[in-house]
Amino acid sequence: MASSKKSSSSKTAQRLEVKKTYKLYINGAFPRSESGRVYEVTNSKNGFVANPSLASRKDLRDAVVAARAAQSGWAKATAYNRGQILYRIAEMLEGRADQFANEIVLASGVTPKKAHDEVLAAIDRWVWYAGWSDKLSAAFGATNPVSGPYYNFTIPEPQGVIAVAPAESFLALIDAIAPAIVSGNSVVALVPGSAAIAAMTFAEVLATSDLPAGVLNILTGSHDELAPWAASHMDIDGFDISGIDKKKRAELKVAGAENLKRIHNFDGAVSPTRIFAFMEAKTVWHPIGV
Amino acid sequence: MTFEYAPAPESRAIVDIKPKYGHFIDGEFLPGKKHFATINPATEEVLSQISLGGLSDVDKAVAAAQKAYTKTWSKLSGKERGKYLYRIARILQERAREFAVLETLDNGKPIRETRDIDIPLVAAHFFYHAGWADKLDYAGLGKSPQPHGVAGQIIPWNFPLLMLAWKVAPALATGNTVVLKPAETTSLTALLFAEVCQQAELPDGVVNIVTGDGSTGAAIVNHPGIHKIAFTGSTEVGKKIARAIAGTNKKATLELGGKGANIVFDDAPLDETVEGIVNGIFFNQGHVCCAGSRLILQEGIADELIEKLKVRMAKIRVGDPLDKNTDLGAINSREQLSKIQELASAGDAEGAERWSPACDLSAKGFWFAPTIFTGVTQAHRIAREEIFGPVLSILSFRTPQEAIEKANNTPFGLSAGVWSEKGSRILWATQQLRAGVVWANTFNKFDPASPFGGYKESGWGREGGKHGLASYLKEGK
Numbered sequence: 001m002a003s004s005k006k007s008s009s010s011k012t013a014q015r016l017e018v019k020k021t022y023k024l025y026i027n028g029a030f031p032r033s034e035s036g037r038v039y040e041v042t043n044s045k046n047g048f049v050a051n052p053s054l055a056s057r058k059d060l061r062d063a064v065v066a067a068r069a070a071q072s073g074w075a076k077a078t079a080y081n082r083g084q085i086l087y088r089i090a091e092m093l094e095g096r097a098d099q100f101a102n103e104i105v106l107a108s109g110v111t112p113k114k115a116h117d118e119v120l121a122a123i124d125r126w127v128w129y130a131g132w133s134d135k136l137s138a139a140f141g142a143t144n145p146v147s148g149p150y151y152n153f154t155i156p157e158p159q160g161v162i163a164v165a166p167a168e169s170f171l172a173l174i175d176a177i178a179p180a181i182v183s184g185n186s187v188v189a190l191v192p193g194s195a196a197i198a199a200m201t202f203a204e205v206l207a208t209s210d211l212p213a214g215v216l217n218i219l220t221g222s223h224d225e226l227a228p229w230a231a232s233h234m235d236i237d238g239f240d241i242s243g244i245d246k247k248k249r250a251e252l253k254v255a256g257a258e259n260l261k262r263i264h265n266f267d268g269a270v271s272p273t274r275i276f277a278f279m280e281a282k283t284v285w286h287p288i289g290v
Numbered sequence: 291m292t293f294e295y296a297p298a299p300e301s302r303a304i305v306d307i308k309p310k311y312g313h314f315i316d317g318e319f320l321p322g323k324k325h326f327a328t329i330n331p332a333t334e335e336v337l338s339q340i341s342l343g344g345l346s347d348v349d350k351a352v353a354a355a356q357k358a359y360t361k362t363w364s365k366l367s368g369k370e371r372g373k374y375l376y377r378i379a380r381i382l383q384e385r386a387r388e389f390a391v392l393e394t395l396d397n398g399k400p401i402r403e404t405r406d407i408d409i410p411l412v413a414a415h416f417f418y419h420a421g422w423a424d425k426l427d428y429a430g431l432g433k434s435p436q437p438h439g440v441a442g443q444i445i446p447w448n449f450p451l452l453m454l455a456w457k458v459a460p461a462l463a464t465g466n467t468v469v470l471k472p473a474e475t476t477s478l479t480a481l482l483f484a485e486v487c488q489q490a491e492l493p494d495g496v497v498n499i500v501t502g503d504g505s506t507g508a509a510i511v512n513h514p515g516i517h518k519i520a521f522t523g524s525t526e527v528g529k530k531i532a533r534a535i536a537g538t539n540k541k542a543t544l545e546l547g548g549k550g551a552n553i554v555f556d557d558a559p560l561d562e563t564v565e566g567i568v569n570g571i572f573f574n575q576g577h578v579c580c581a582g583s584r585l586i587l588q589e590g591i592a593d594e595l596i597e598k599l600k601v602r603m604a605k606i607r608v609g610d611p612l613d614k615n616t617d618l619g620a621i622n623s624r625e626q627l628s629k630i631q632e633l634a635s636a637g638d639a640e641g642a643e644r645w646s647p648a649c650d651l652s653a654k655g656f657w658f659a660p661t662i663f664t665g666v667t668q669a670h671r672i673a674r675e676e677i678f679g680p681v682l683s684i685l686s687f688r689t690p691q692e693a694i695e696k697a698n699n700t701p702f703g704l705s706a707g708v709w710s711e712k713g714s715r716i717l718w719a720t721q722q723l724r725a726g727v728v729w730a731n732t733f734n735k736f737d738p739a740s741p742f743g744g745y746k747e748s749g750w751g752r753e754g755g756k757h758g759l760a761s762y763l764k765e766g767k
Contacts, residue, residue, distance in 0.1 A: 144739040146737035148735070250536045284730060
């Protein structure tokens with residue numbers, strides 16, 4: 001019979017790999033870009049890698065709506081709880097370290113050793129930031145000795161919705177996201193080019209973690225296209241532009257001035273000031289008396 | 291029974307105002323080319339002629355500040371820098387009355403406030419920061435944090451010398467040098483401060499003062515020799531500055547506008563609350579960026595509280611700022627008076643109900659009676675825009691959640707107030723409010739040890755306390 005012939009001949013042929021469709025990650029779901037657009041990621045050795053979604057302005061707006069809705073709940077979670085949720089993500093990353101390394105090799109063409117080192121560094125950094133959740137007030141807060149019968153204290157609070165535009169690497173993505181969300185902000189990440197591959201696998205980790213939907217949203221595509229829209233969006237409070245070309249930063253800052261967005265870029269140093277840059281200090285006064 | 295108060299004017303003999311002032315650059319006064327008059331807003335009397343600083347004056351000041359930074363100030367130890375600041379603090383205390391009278395003459399605010407609040411806080415600010423100068427390793431910015439270089443500082447007219455202190459003291463303590471521009475209508479105390487720098491033997495060029503208008507400020511912002519901008523003023527100008535420095539490496543702190551919500555829950559002690567409301571909006575004629583300009587009352591107590599507030603407002607004494615009994619002084623300028631009048635008219639036009647106590651306002655000078663509007667909705671301009679005058683917009687709420695939503699329904703986020711006897715409710719409200727300073731059962735309190743600054747469009751960064759140092763320093767190792 002025809003069917004048995006086919007099955008016998010496939011014994012000698014290679015098994016056809018089941019490839020992944022790379023979509024966006026918005027509000028805990030994996031939609032395609034509403035624009036229907038994709039872009040091609042290739043590598044010099046293997047050619048075609050994938051067609052990730054090319055996120056549009058509407059996708060950005062949808063992600064901001066999701067991020068805003070999720071933010072206050074995330075900020076209200078106890079610091080211990082936020083720390084555990086982030087640590088749990090690190091546990092899941094560790095289990096998938098090989099997959100991330102393989103995807104980095106595939107998408108960017110670096111050596112397997114280099115890719116593996118990058119993934120392990122990213123996991124360790126994630127753990128480092130996760131541990132900050134319940135130390136921020138100790139490091140950035142204060143009780144202030146004012147000259148009068150008042151109790152006066154300063155506490156750091158998350159700013160709200162933060163956009164991040166990291167450079168085209170998995171480590172840069174982790175470096176941008178972790179300090180922004182650990183304090184209770186929600187994030188819209190704009191992931192450029194080939195970094196989309198590992199980023200969307202990271203989104204699969206997030207989707208099965210306890211991170212509430214909308215706290216972290218990942219859009220893939222072009223910084224040139226997405227970053228100006230993020231800079232001028234009136235419901236984004238802060239913007240990490242570390243991955244944006246130096247020559248293009250000024251125009252983003254001009255656009256961001258419309259709502260006095262906190263726009264920062266960091267040189268790659270791992271520092272708690274990267275967390276505090278997207279927090280606000282609130283000072284409270286209350287009289288002391290009987 | 292009404293009490294008549296005899297006039298109790300503070301003597302102005304203590305101040306010696308020169309007919310004309312130059313800029314203070316590199317340790318000496320340099321004559322300006324063009325001048326403009328500065329007046330007493332209570333009488334419209336011309337007090338002096340102030341130099342209008344241009345590009346060349348700003349150039350000279352920046353050059354002096356750069357030279358002082360590289361040659362002297364950055365070479366001094368923190369300990370020695372601190373001792374200069376202590377000297378300045380002490381001289382300010384010694385000459386406090388002179389400064390208070392001069393500030394009241396030039397600004398129009400009551401002598402009771404300049405004497406008891408502004409000037410003592412100025413001295414305290416220098417004294418506080420003096421101690422930081424050799425302890426910067428403990429500011430939470432790593433080991434040996436470094437200054438930026440030359441700070442360009444632009445300050446407003448509402449607390450002229452106090453805003454100078456908020457800017458100059460942390461800049462000098464952290465090792466920066468300064469080019470400062472006082473507000474156009476209130477330069478005199480800054481120029482007297484220059485004399486204090488001379489008496490303290492502060493090295494030439496460490497503090498430079500260029501007087502002028504908005505164009506002088508823009509010249510400072512755009513000068514390539516400036517490394518850090520510190521601005522206090524309107525949100526509109528703050529955004530302009532943010533755009534102007536977008537393509538540069540200049541750092542900036544911006545202390546901008548506000549539309550502070552003052553929430554009164556139905557368990558609040560009403561008499562104390564009324565005092566807090568009056569202080570929140572009528573302190574300094576309402577020329578306060580963090581004023582409690584939106585009063586948000588829980589419905590059950592709204593009528594009773596408004597009646598008590600009216601009784602209290604009828605006792606506010608409006609008049610001669612130099613009179614020691616005066617509560618509410620003059621509006622700082624004709625321009626500001628027009629802005630207040632325009633917004634108050636918009637309140638009438640949009641259907642809110644205006645009330646003021648009977649006040650005898652002088653025909654000369656700029657005056658506006660303490661005013662409240664009831665029946666205000668969130669859509670009204672007087673609930674959304676900063677009036678910067680003695681005008682209070684009153685709204686109401688039923689549930690605590692509604693109070694918070696109304697309070698946070700603004701692009702500003704500078705200050706807020708909460709009145710309640712219940713501790714857990716105060717802490718809850720404090721957590722929910724999106725504002726940089728929350729006064730609970732008090733209002734309009736300031737201290738050099740207490741960080742001040744806003745969320746959202748109220749600005750960038752903090753001034754005062756440990757947090758205020760961060761904006762003048764690069765992170766250390």
